[in-house]
Amino acid sequence: MTTTAATANPDTHTGITNAKLGVWLFLCSEVMLFATLFTTYIVLRLSATTWPWGWDALNVPLGTLNTAILITSSVTIVMAYARAYDKDLKGFRFWMAATLFLSFAFLVVKGFEYHGEFSKGIWPSTSVFYATYFTLTGLHACHIIGGIIVNSTLLRMSYKKECWEHPLFLGRVEGAGLYWHFVDIVWIFLFPALYLI
Amino acid sequence: MSKASNAEHDAHRPNVKAFMIVFGALLCLTLLTTAVSRMHLEHAAAISVGLLIAVVKASLVAAVFMHLWGEDRLIHRILYAVAFFAVFLVSLPLMDAHLLTPLKTDRAPVASQHPDEGK
Amino acid sequence: MSDAHGAHAHGPTSFWRKYVFSTDHKVIGLQYMITAMVFLMIGFCLMLLMRWQLAWPGAPIPFFGRLFPADLAPNGVMSGEFYNQLGAMHGTIMVFLGIVPFAVGGYGNYVLPLQIGAPDMAFPRLNMASYWLFLVGGVVMLSSFLMPGGAAQSGWTSYPPLAVINPGQTVWLLSMVVIITSSLLGAINFLVTAANMRAPGMTLWRMPVFCWSELVASVLLLLAFPPLEAAAVLELMDRVFHTSFYMPAGLFVLGHPIHVSGGGQPLLWEHLFWFLAHPEVYVLVLPPMGIVAEIIANNTRKPLHGYKTIVWSMIAIGVMSFIVWAHHMFISGMSPALSNFFLVTTMIISVPSVAILTCLIFSLKGGSIRFTTPMLYALAFLPLFGIGGLTGLPLGLTVTDIYLHDTYYVIGHFHFVVVTGSILALLGGTYHWFPKWFGRKMNDTLGKIHFWGSVICMIGVFAPMFPMGLAGASRRLYDPTAQVHNLVVQPLNVVSTVFAYGLFLFQLPFIWNFFHSMFRGEKAEENPWQATTLEWACPSPPPHGNFEKTPHVRRGPYEYSAPGRKTDYWPQGDPA
Numbered sequence: 001m002t003t004t005a006a007t008a009n010p011d012t013h014t015g016i017t018n019a020k021l022g023v024w025l026f027l028c029s030e031v032m033l034f035a036t037l038f039t040t041y042i043v044l045r046l047s048a049t050t051w052p053w054g055w056d057a058l059n060v061p062l063g064t065l066n067t068a069i070l071i072t073s074s075v076t077i078v079m080a081y082a083r084a085y086d087k088d089l090k091g092f093r094f095w096m097a098a099t100l101f102l103s104f105a106f107l108v109v110k111g112f113e114y115h116g117e118f119s120k121g122i123w124p125s126t127s128v129f130y131a132t133y134f135t136l137t138g139l140h141a142c143h144i145i146g147g148i149i150v151n152s153t154l155l156r157m158s159y160k161k162e163c164w165e166h167p168l169f170l171g172r173v174e175g176a177g178l179y180w181h182f183v184d185i186v187w188i189f190l191f192p193a194l195y196l197i
Numbered sequence: 198m199s200k201a202s203n204a205e206h207d208a209h210r211p212n213v214k215a216f217m218i219v220f221g222a223l224l225c226l227t228l229l230t231t232a233v234s235r236m237h238l239e240h241a242a243a244i245s246v247g248l249l250i251a252v253v254k255a256s257l258v259a260a261v262f263m264h265l266w267g268e269d270r271l272i273h274r275i276l277y278a279v280a281f282f283a284v285f286l287v288s289l290p291l292m293d294a295h296l297l298t299p300l301k302t303d304r305a306p307v308a309s310q311h312p313d314e315g316k
Numbered sequence: 317m318s319d320a321h322g323a324h325a326h327g328p329t330s331f332w333r334k335y336v337f338s339t340d341h342k343v344i345g346l347q348y349m350i351t352a353m354v355f356l357m358i359g360f361c362l363m364l365l366m367r368w369q370l371a372w373p374g375a376p377i378p379f380f381g382r383l384f385p386a387d388l389a390p391n392g393v394m395s396g397e398f399y400n401q402l403g404a405m406h407g408t409i410m411v412f413l414g415i416v417p418f419a420v421g422g423y424g425n426y427v428l429p430l431q432i433g434a435p436d437m438a439f440p441r442l443n444m445a446s447y448w449l450f451l452v453g454g455v456v457m458l459s460s461f462l463m464p465g466g467a468a469q470s471g472w473t474s475y476p477p478l479a480v481i482n483p484g485q486t487v488w489l490l491s492m493v494v495i496i497t498s499s500l501l502g503a504i505n506f507l508v509t510a511a512n513m514r515a516p517g518m519t520l521w522r523m524p525v526f527c528w529s530e531l532v533a534s535v536l537l538l539l540a541f542p543p544l545e546a547a548a549v550l551e552l553m554d555r556v557f558h559t560s561f562y563m564p565a566g567l568f569v570l571g572h573p574i575h576v577s578g579g580g581q582p583l584l585w586e587h588l589f590w591f592l593a594h595p596e597v598y599v600l601v602l603p604p605m606g607i608v609a610e611i612i613a614n615n616t617r618k619p620l621h622g623y624k625t626i627v628w629s630m631i632a633i634g635v636m637s638f639i640v641w642a643h644h645m646f647i648s649g650m651s652p653a654l655s656n657f658f659l660v661t662t663m664i665i666s667v668p669s670v671a672i673l674t675c676l677i678f679s680l681k682g683g684s685i686r687f688t689t690p691m692l693y694a695l696a697f698l699p700l701f702g703i704g705g706l707t708g709l710p711l712g713l714t715v716t717d718i719y720l721h722d723t724y725y726v727i728g729h730f731h732f733v734v735v736t737g738s739i740l741a742l743l744g745g746t747y748h749w750f751p752k753w754f755g756r757k758m759n760d761t762l763g764k765i766h767f768w769g770s771v772i773c774m775i776g777v778f779a780p781m782f783p784m785g786l787a788g789a790s791r792r793l794y795d796p797t798a799q800v801h802n803l804v805v806q807p808l809n810v811v812s813t814v815f816a817y818g819l820f821l822f823q824l825p826f827i828w829n830f831f832h833s834m835f836r837g838e839k840a841e842e843n844p845w846q847a848t849t850l851e852w853a854c855p856s857p858p859p860h861g862n863f864e865k866t867p868h869v870r871r872g873p874y875e876y877s878a879p880g881r882k883t884d885y886w887p888q889g890d891p892a
Binding site: 279282285290293 | 583588654
C-alpha cells in the first residue's frame with residue numbers, strides 16, 4: 001500500500017514506509033528515555049562523595065564478554081536482513097536464530113553477573129552506584145527481552161510461505177534490526193560508563 | 198516493487214563487506230577500551246578516552262548497521278530535532294546540580310542581611 | 317496500512333470485533349472519548365468531596381460521608397490522609413486520564429484521519445493496544461484507593477522524598493508507566509499517519525489547524541513522556557528496592573531515621589517531572605485551540621485569520637515548551653542563575669500563545685457569526701483562556717512567583733487554562749462533531765442550558781481563588797481555617813464550593829443530551845454545518861474505511877465565502 005501511495009501522491013508522502021518511520025519515531029522516544037537515565041547517572045555521580053572504579057566494584061571481564069556478544073548479535077541481525085533482502089529463506093532463519101541465541105547468551109551472562117553481586121551481599125540499595133548499575137542494566141535487559149520477543153516472532157513468521165510474499169515483511173525485519181542496533185548502542189555507552197570509567 | 202524502482206532499491210542493498218569491517222573494528226575497539234581502562238588512567242583522561250571510543254563505536258553502528266549513512270533526509274532531520282531537545286534535557290539539570298553551584302546564594306550573607314535570620 | 321485495507325475488504329463481523337476490540341480509528345476514538353469523560357466525572361467527584369471539606373472544615377460529609385471506611389472518614393468527617401489522596405488523584409486523573417486521552421486519544425483518533433482523508437490510522441492494531449493500555453492504567457490507578465495504605469498522597473507531582481515514603485505511590489508509579497507507554501504508542505501512530513497517509517493534494521499547508529495541533533501535541537507526547545517514564549522507574553526503584561536515586565541521607569520520618577544509603581537528589585525528580593509536565597500543559601491546550609479554530613472558521617463563515625501564523629505559533633510553542641519547565645521550580649532551591657534562564661524562556665513562550673489567541677479573535681471581525689452551540693463554547697474559550705494565560709505571567713516571573721507560589725492563585729490560574737480553556741473547547745467540539753459521530757444532532761436548547769450553566773459556574777468556582785491566593789491562602793491546606801490569615805477569605809471558599817456543586821448539576825443535561833441524542837436526536841446529513849474540511853465529505857457516521865472514494869484535495873481548509881460562488885463554503889475535496 002505504501003508503495004502505491006508513493007506513486008499516487010508524492011506530494012503528501014514521505015517516501016519512507018510506515019513501519020520504518022514508526023520505528024524511528026519510537027527510537028527517538030527511546031533516546032529521550034536513555035538520555036534521562038544518563039542525566040541521572042551524571043548528576044548522581046558528580047554529587048557523590050565516592051564513586052567506585054568499575055574494576056573494583058563489578059565483573060569487568062564478564063562485561064567485556066557481554067559487549068562482544070551484543071556486538072556480534074548486531075552483526076548477525078544485519079546479516080539476517082541482508083539474507084531476507086535477497087529472499088534467502090534459509091539464510092535468514094540461520095542468522096535470526098543466531099541473533100536469538102546470542103541475545104539469550106547475553107542474558108545468561110548478565111544473570112551470572114547479578115548472581116555474583118547478590119552472593120556478595122550487594123543489592124541496588126547498597127549505594128547510589130549499585131542502584132544506578134542495577135537499574136540501568138536492568139532496563140537495558142528489559143529492552144533485550146523486548147527484542148527477543150520481536151525477533152522470535154519474525155523467525156516464527158518466516159516459516160509461513162506467504163510472509164515472503166507480504167510486502168511488509170522485509171520492512172518488519174528492517175525495523176527489528178534498527179531496534180536491536182539501538183539496544184546495542186545503548187550498551188556501548190552503558191559499558192564504559194558503569195564498568196570502565 | 199516494480200522493476201523501474203529496482204535500480205533505486207539497489208542503493209539500499211545491504212553491504213556485507215562493510216558489515217564485516219565494522220564488526221572487526223567494533224571488537225578491536227571494545228578490547229582497546231577495556232585495556233585502556235585497566236591502566237587506571239587519571240580521572241579526566243579515562244573519561245575522555247572511554248567516551249571517545251564509545252562515540253566512535255556508536256557512530257559505526259548507527260552509520261553502517263542502521264544505514265544512517267545515505268538515509269533519507271527526513272530521518273536525519275528528526276534525529277537532529279531529538280538531539281536538540283536531548284541536549285537541554287541533559288544539560289539544564291546538570292547545570293542546576295553542579296555547574297552553577299558556585300553561583301547559588303550563599304547562606305551566610307543572606308542571614309546577616311535579613312533581619313529575621315541569624316538571631 | 318495493509319491492515320486497514322484488509323479489514324476494509326472483509327469488514328468486521330462480530331459485535332466484539334466491531335464495538336469492543338475494534339481496530340477502526342473511529343470506534344477507538346469514541347472509546348477513548350467516553351472513557352475519558354467517565355474519568356473526568358470521577359476526578360470531578362473527588363474534587364466535590366474536597367470542596368466540602370474546604371468550605372465547611374470538620375463538618376461531616378452529607379449522604380456520602382457514612383459510605384467511606386472509618387479510617388478515611390471517621391463519623392463522616394474527612395481525614396487529612398483522605399483529603400491528600402483525593403487531591404493527588406484528582407490531579408492525576410484529570411490530567412493523565414481525562415483531558416489528554418479526550419483531546420488526543422479521542423478527538424485526534426476520530427477527527428485527524430478523517431480531516432487528512434485517510435482510510436484509517438497507520439497502525440490500527442497499535443491503536444487498539446494504545447487504548448487498552450490506557451484503560452488498564454486508568455483502572456489500576458483508580459484501584460489504588462482500595463489498596464492497603466490507600467491511594468497516592470503526595471500530589472500529582474509526586475515529589476520525593478515524601479512520595480518515596482508514601483505507600484500509595486507504588487501503584488501510582490506503576491500505572492503511570494502503563495499510561496505513558498500507551499500515549500507513546502498513540503503519538504507514534506498520529507505522527508506516521510499525518511506524515512504518510514494524507515490524501516492526494518492534502519499538502520502540509522492545506523491541513524486544518526486541528527491536525528497541526530494534534531501533530532505538535534504528538535511530538536510533545538513522543539519526546540517529553542519518556543523522561544517521566546524513566547524517572548518513574550527510578551522512583552519505583554526507590555520505593556520498592558530502597559535505592560536512593562532521589563533520597564538524601566539523614567531523613568527522619570515521625571522521629572525515626574529512614575535506612576537508605578542516601579546520596580540521591582530530590583531536585584532531579586522535579587527537573588525530570590517538569591520536563592514532562594510542562595510540555596504536557598501544551599498537550600492539554602493545543603488540541604483544544606485547534607478545535608476552537610475549526611469551530612470559529614466554520615461559524616464565522618470566513619477564512620481563519622492568519623492560518624500560517626497560528627500554525628507557526630503552535631510549532632514555536634512546541635519547541636519552546638521543552639525549555640521552560642523549571643518555572644515550576646523557582647522556590648525549590650534550584651540555582652537562581654538558572655531561574656533567570658527559565659524566566660526569559662517563559663516570557664518568550666507566552667508570545668506565540670498570544671499570537672494564536674489574537675488570530676482567533678481577529679477571525680471574528682467582519683464575519684457573519686452563527687451563534688450555534690459549539691460556537692458559544694468557542695467564543696467563551698477566547699476571553700476565559702485569555703484570563704488563564706494572563707494570570708500565568710506573574711507566576712513566570714521569579715519576583716512575583718516567590719509570593720504567589722503554592723497559593724490558591726496558582727490553582728485559579730491553571731484551572732482557568734485547563735477548565736475554562738481546554739474542557740470548554742472539548743465540550744464545544746463534542747457539539748460540533750457529534751453529528752459526524754452518530755449521524756444525529758445534539759439538542760440545542762439543552763446544549764445552551766449546559767453552556768450557560770457551566771460557564772457561569774466555572775467562573776464562580778475559580779475566580780474566588782485569585783483573591784484567596786493573593787491573601788496568602790496555601791493550596792495544600794486540609795483545613796484552611798487552621799491559619800488565622802485565611803479566615804478573611806474563608807467565605808470565598810464557600811462561594812467556590814457552591815458553584816462547584818452547581819457545575820455538577822449543569823453537567824446532567826449534557827449527559828442526558830449526549831446519550832439521548834445518540835439514538836433519538838434529530839437526524840443530521842453528511843455536512844450539517846456547511847463546513848469545508850474533509851471529515852464532512854464522508855457519510856455520517858462514516859463507514860469502515862471512511863471514504864467511498866479517496867478524496868482529492870484541491871484547496872486550503874477554510875474556503876468560506878469565496879467570491880463568485882453560489883454557496884458560502886467551498887469544501888476541500890470539491891472538484892473545481
